[in-house]
Amino acid sequence: MTLQFNDETFRDDYSYHNSPDAIRRFPFPFDKDDYMYAVNMEPHGSGRAGSPFENRFDVDEHYVAEMRDREITLKEDPLRCQSLPHMELAGWDLLELIMEAKSEDYPELFSLHRDGDRWHWINRPLGIDHKFTFLDPTTLPYGPMEYITRQAQGDFAVLDQRDGNLWMEAGMVTSQADWSLDFDIGMNFFEWHAPVPLAHEMGIFQRALKFLLAIQQDAPSRRLNWTMTVNPRLDTSPENYHKWGPEKRTLTPENVGEKQYLRVELQTFFRLPRSNGLAFPIRCYLISLQDLVTVPKWGRRLHRVIRDLPDELAEYKGFTVNRPLIVEYLSRFDDGKPTSPGIFPDE
Amino acid sequence: MSAQMLRVTEIEALSPLVKRFRFEHPGGKKLPLFSGGAHVVVEMPDGDLLRRNAYSLISDPQDGSGYEIAVRREDGGRGGSRFMHANVSQGDTLRISTPLNLFALDARARKHVLIAGGIGITPIIAQMRQLLRMQDRFEIHYAARSRSEAAGLRLLPRLPHIHSHISDEGDRMDLGAILDRQPIGTHVYTCGPEGLITAVAQCAARLGWPRGSLHSEVFLAPPPGRTFEVTLAKSGRTVTVGPHQSLLEALEEAEVDIDWSCRGGACGRCETDVVSCHGRIEHNDHWLSEDEHSSQTKIMPCVSRFRGRELIIDR
Numbered sequence: 062m063t064l065q066f067n068d069e070t071f072r073d074d075y076s077y078h079n080s081p082d083a084i085r086r087f088p089f090p091f092d093k094d095d096y097m098y099a100v101n102m103e104p105h106g107s108g109r110a111g112s113p114f115e116n117r118f119d120v121d122e123h124y125v126a127e128m129r130d131r132e133i134t135l136k137e138d139p140l141r142c143q144s145l146p147h148m149e150l151a152g153w154d155l156l157e158l159i160m161e162a163k164s165e166d167y168p169e170l171f172s173l174h175r176d177g178d179r180w181h182w183i184n185r186p187l188g189i190d191h192k193f194t195f196l197d198p199t200t201l202p203y204g205p206m207e208y209i210t211r212q213a214q215g216d217f218a219v220l221d222q223r224d225g226n227l228w229m230e231a232g233m234v235t236s237q238a239d240w241s242l243d244f245d246i247g248m249n250f251f252e253w254h255a256p257v258p259l260a261h262e263m264g265i266f267q268r269a270l271k272f273l274l275a276i277q278q279d280a281p282s283r284r285l286n287w288t289m290t291v292n293p294r295l296d297t298s299p300e301n302y303h304k305w306g307p308e309k310r311t312l313t314p315e316n317v318g319e320k321q322y323l324r325v326e327l328q329t330f331f332r333l334p335r336s337n338g339l340a341f342p343i344r345c346y347l348i349s350l351q352d353l354v355t356v357p358k359w360g361r362r363l364h365r366v367i368r369d370l371p372d373e374l375a376e377y378k379g380f381t382v383n384r385p386l387i388v389e390y391l392s393r394f395d396d397g398k399p400t401s402p403g404i405f406p407d408e
Numbered sequence: 409m410s411a412q413m414l415r416v417t418e419i420e421a422l423s424p425l426v427k428r429f430r431f432e433h434p435g436g437k438k439l440p441l442f443s444g445g446a447h448v449v450v451e452m453p454d455g456d457l458l459r460r461n462a463y464s465l466i467s468d469p470q471d472g473s474g475y476e477i478a479v480r481r482e483d484g485g486r487g488g489s490r491f492m493h494a495n496v497s498q499g500d501t502l503r504i505s506t507p508l509n510l511f512a513l514d515a516r517a518r519k520h521v522l523i524a525g526g527i528g529i530t531p532i533i534a535q536m537r538q539l540l541r542m543q544d545r546f547e548i549h550y551a552a553r554s555r556s557e558a559a560g561l562r563l564l565p566r567l568p569h570i571h572s573h574i575s576d577e578g579d580r581m582d583l584g585a586i587l588d589r590q591p592i593g594t595h596v597y598t599c600g601p602e603g604l605i606t607a608v609a610q611c612a613a614r615l616g617w618p619r620g621s622l623h624s625e626v627f628l629a630p631p632p633g634r635t636f637e638v639t640l641a642k643s644g645r646t647v648t649v650g651p652h653q654s655l656l657e658a659l660e661e662a663e664v665d666i667d668w669s670c671r672g673g674a675c676g677r678c679e680t681d682v683v684s685c686h687g688r689i690e691h692n693d694h695w696l697s698e699d700e701h702s703s704q705t706k707i708m709p710c711v712s713r714f715r716g717r718e719l720i721i722d723r
């Protein structure tokens with residue numbers, strides 16, 4: 062399969078779109094008809110062929126456009142990318158991980174040649190051909206983390222592990238669901254999760270942290286998270302709330318199917334070898350409700366999930382105002398039939 | 409737990425009780441790199457038993473050509489180290505897990521002070537190699553009883569900031585002097601017997617060190633004990649744990665599905681809920697809180713044991 066990269070935007074005219082293939086492979090996050098927070102971790106890597114879980118880092122038709130959008134966001138707000146001084150080695154670890162994975166999994170798009178510390182990296186979709194010295198930051202135009210995450214879809218948090226906790230001390234965050242790296246930098250696992258409702262009382266974060274601290278190299282994990290976004294916008298940051306917040310009010314019964322998007326985050330966890338840090342890529346996938354309901358199982362299920370979702374979660378995820386509209390729209394695609402287990406479409 | 413079969417390519421006696429083992433990939437493949445302080449779990453097929461012991465890596469973390477460990481023969485132990493000494497020869501292949509680090513250097517430190525007692529020198533050796541490569545400031549203090557027992561001497565380079573203290577030669581480690589003259593931003597790492605770790609913690613507290621600057625690893629092998637029985641709530645089965653077996657090993661033998669990683673009471677992976685307990689759990693882990701220990705509602709099967717009438721666990 063050769064990938065065709067879409068010419069599309071994630072702001073202004075919002076020309077973002079999914080091909081029929083992208084719709085079929087969308088990472089639908091609900092494996093049953095209701096939803097509650099859980100420690101929903103599973104092994105990552107070599108998942109179902111063709112799905113976003115097949116490779117360590119999924120590269121899809123939105124790659125080039127997403128990298129262009131990141132560049133715009135960074136130009137307006139350089140603090141979206143930060144790395145505390147002691148995180149440089151972790152940045153090199155991340156660069157190696159991504160270069161290795163992409164060149165192995167997508168040899169027609171990326172290649173990496175290594176001769177000791179002298180590396181040659183080719184990124185064909187972005188037209189990059191670069192020779193540099195591994196572990197020598199003066200041979201790269203940016204720090205190692207920034208360099209590689211300008212070429213990788215999704216946000217990245219890079220965590221330092223110490224004192225039995227994880228500390229958010231580096232990251233590239235331009236496509237986040239309403240949280241801020243600049244605010245969270247230096248915080249630990251419990252501190253940056255403080256705004257999340259219910260999950261603390263359920264003991265979810267304590268168990269999740271224990272799991273993360275013992276993640277081994279070669280044994281990455283993943284989980285899916287989700288929210289709702291009006292218009293296919295990557296940069297739904299608190300910094301730019303004034304730009305996208307008001308767009309929530311533009312939803313009508315006529316345009317909800319077209320303008321309301323389900324936003325899914327494929328979150329993965331990788332142990333970094335040299336620094337013992339943890340890389341946390343957060344890959345964002347967007348699908349309009351009208352595209353989503355072309356898969357009947359998903360239409361039925363999403364209706365039931367949104368209808369029955371605890372109010373605290375809808376409030377936290379920020380779509381309480383539009384929930385009645387969304388439920389009304391989705392109800393038209395729910396005939397009450399049972400749904401099959403698992404997240405994938407029926408054949 | 410990801411792991412691969414590796415070949416023993418070198419065995420060397422470092423002292424009468426300590427041997428160094430080197431493992432390489434049989435096909436010459438590069439092994440995953442790691443960070444100083446990491447350990448691997450070595451699987452030892454010993455007759456009907458499958459033993460699994462954790463050992464700190466002592467080789468250069470940036471060198472993927474092989475992994476090296478140093479094993480001290482513990483004659484009173486459960487047999488894992490005796491197996492390594494007596495039954496493993498050059499050319500054998502053993503299953504070795506991917507490294508995991510529960511004793512990592514703190515990258516923010518301006519200076520690192522590494523303190524080791526006895527065989528506790530092993531993780532410190534790899535940390536030293538990492539620090540040498542990164543050209544970070546550090547010093548090492550290594551304490552051993554006698555020169556002939558001090559296996560670490562063979563692994564430490566002769567450098568002015570690496571100090572050995574051999575107690576039967578009258579050179580005892582003076583923790584007060586070591587900790588008193590360190591610059592602000594120094595981190596201390598201690599590995600060795602429990603007594604040494606406590607002594608460092610107390611001395612540092614007296615001198616007003618911030619607690620976050622102290623790191624330690626107690627090297628825990630599952631202690632032997634008396635035979636005991638445990639009932640499994642899910643199946644109603646009863647499992648017998650022998651004197652030289654851990655509860656985790658007994659559960660594995662009974663083919664109970666249970667996660668693990670360090671096998672030394674430090675990582676939390678094997679944590680198990682206790683359904684009912686009539687007796688005393690001998691908690692040997694460093695994972696559960698004091699409250700969890702005293703309430704007897706959880707057990708770490710990799711290191712902890714039981715004495716009493718009945719223990720039912722949620723497995």
Ligand code: HEM
Pocket residue numbers: 098099100101218220227229239240241245253254255256257260265266269270273284286287288339341374377378
């Ligand atoms: C180390 C990796 C992780 C990082 C960096 C991270 C980061 C974050 C951040 C920044 C938020 C937004 C908080 C806010 O409102 O400001 C969040 C939300 C959340 N996180 Fe994590 N997280 C991590 C791992 C996990 C894990 C392992 C779980 C497992 C249960 C988890 C569960 C959640 C949940 C349930 C939410 C609320 C999401 C929603 O309802 O939309 N996180 N996380």
Ligand code: FES
Pocket residue numbers: 667668669670671672673674675676677678679693695708709710711
């Ligand atoms: S396996 Fe690590 S605590 Fe038991």
